[in-house]
Amino acid sequence: MSETRGTAERIVGAHGIRGRVPDELDQGGSYRAGAAFALLTGVPVIAVAHDARGCSPALADAFAQGVLDQGADVLDAGPGPADCLTYLCGYLEVPGALVTAGQGPGAPHGIRLCGPGAVPVAEGSGLEAIRARLAGPRPPMAELPGSVVPAPVLDDYACHLRSLVDLSGIRRLKVVVDAGHGMAALTAPRVLHHHAVELVPVRFERPGARGGQTTGDLAQWVRRAGADLGLAFDAGADRCRAVDEHGAPVPSAAVIALVAARELARRPGAAVVHDLITSRSAVEAVEAAGGIPLRCRVGRSAIRSLMAEQDAAFGGGHAGRYYFRDFWCADSAMLAALHLVAELGQSGRTLSQLAAGHDRYPRSGEIGVRVEDPVAALHRVTAHFAATAALDHLDGVTGEFGDGSWFNVRAARTAPLVRIHVEAEDPAAMEVLRDRVLGVVTASAASARSAR
Known part of the structure; x- marks a missing residue:
């Protein structure tokens, strides 16, 4: 990885380190990230794990060597999913790192960092210091290097x-x-x-x-x-x-409804966090189970932060991520799966029967539209719907109508793209609202091109 500030700015985002191998992130860069993390935390022990895809094991070894050369010991958790590292960092109260890869050929690799108690390390809680160290000179080695301690964590x-x-x-x-x-x-x-x-x-x-x-x-x-x-x-x-x-696919709204009800049975009246593009059917199920639904921005950090702040029992994201208070407010797909098995095995009903009614409202799914100026597109949406919908700007632009239908338009973080979600009472109404929102967004793109 180049030692320029530009490279550090590109690969260190708001929630972790992410870059294409080897152009942006190589073993040298991963080594320096490990050294920077050791210096940031200043602790004697850091856990390191990785998935088994592509260069992940080699990058994890390099990261671990950076930690060792700063005098800290490494708990080598080996291969495993992110929630294995969450367990290790939460249970042992140590910081840790997971080296993982994205989906698809040529997808970037990344390094997720968390502090003791499995608290995410993000912009404002340490990543900015990591970015600065990656842009600076290579740190000197400690006089006494650390040791590797095997930490088989799966069982x-x-x-x-x-x-x-x-x-x-x-x-x-x-x-x-x-x-x-x-x-x-x-x-x-x-x-x-x-x-x-x-x-x-x-x-x-x-x-x-x-x-x-x-x-x-x-x-x-x-x-x-x-x-x-x-x-x-x-x-x-x-x-x-x-x-x-x-x-038949079980929608994430049904999973949220079923798991939330189980968690609320243990903590009656507790809060349940959901991102703002979660189906209204899931929100209504939380209310029916006696919970308090709390709406938040899309993304891991937003859900986890609000859960911790409100001591929420459970959190759900539209994209199949599920978060648990008893799991350090972190997401665990395997824990959600275990809840589904328990609910199915204890209810005496089939899964299709359990899921029925928890996906009542037709949805557009995510629609990505490339635009030259996403900010201008959002302004156009705001202006167009200001008189007919209740708007908010928690994450992009969300419009809610008196009949219960709604839309959300958000700008992508890393591309000239907006993401559109629409939900309504029936398929025809959904299609009308979807096409109306699409028309405003694409008109915005066309106007931008004609104004040049």
Whole structure:
């Protein structure tokens, strides 16, 4: 990695380090990031983990060497998903780093950092110091280097998750798990190990190969196996998608509703955080279960921060991320999956029956529109809907109408792109509102081009 300030500015974002290998992030850059993190935390022990994709193991080794050369010991957690590191940093109260890769060929690698107690290290809580050190000279080595301490965490992590969800008395279930050749191949057999659960593994070979959530393929496996539930994890096991016994996708709104109800049964009247593009059906389910829904910006840091501030029992994101108070307010796809297994096994109903009614409102899904000036597009949306919708600017522009329909338009962080979400009472109304919002956004782009 170049030692220029420009490179440091590019790869150190608001929530972590992210760059293409080797042009922006190489082993030398990862080494310096490890050294910078050791200097920032000033602690004697730092945990390091990685996924098994691409260059992740080599970058993690380099990061660890940077820590060691500053005199701190390294707890080597080896390969595992992000929530394994969350468990280690939360349980042992040590800072840590996870080296991971994005989806798809050529996707950037990244380094996620957290402090003791699994508190994220972000802009304003240390990342700016990391950025400054990466742009500066290479730090001198400590007189006495640290030592590597093996920290196999998978079994302890699995035991901790199982301690949070009661599986006693569940009926026999057949569960298909598609690991996507990723980290779930290491964790699912441990976490879902139970005498009443028959696990059907799919794509468990070669952890580290590029893989994704292919709910279409999963549906076929579920139907073929006669399974009660199908779970598809992304390669990092960060996100989980579910399908029911018919192979039909279970929307994230239904998962939020089901898991929130379980958490609220343990903490009646507690808050539940959701991002502002979560379906209204999930919000209504939280209210029906006696919870207090709290709306926040999209993204991990926003959900975790509000959960910690309000002592919320649970948090849900529209994109299949689920956050738990009892898991340091962090997200854990495997813990959400465990809750689904428990709910399905204890209810005596099928998953399609459990999910019914929790996805009542037609949605557009995310629509990405490239524009030359995203800020101008948002201003145009605001001006167009100011007289007909209740607008807010918590994250982009959200408009709510008297009939319950709503839209949100947000600017992408790293590209000239806006992201549009629309939800309404019925398909026709959704399509009308969707096309209206799209028309305003694209008119904004056309106006910008004609004004040049």
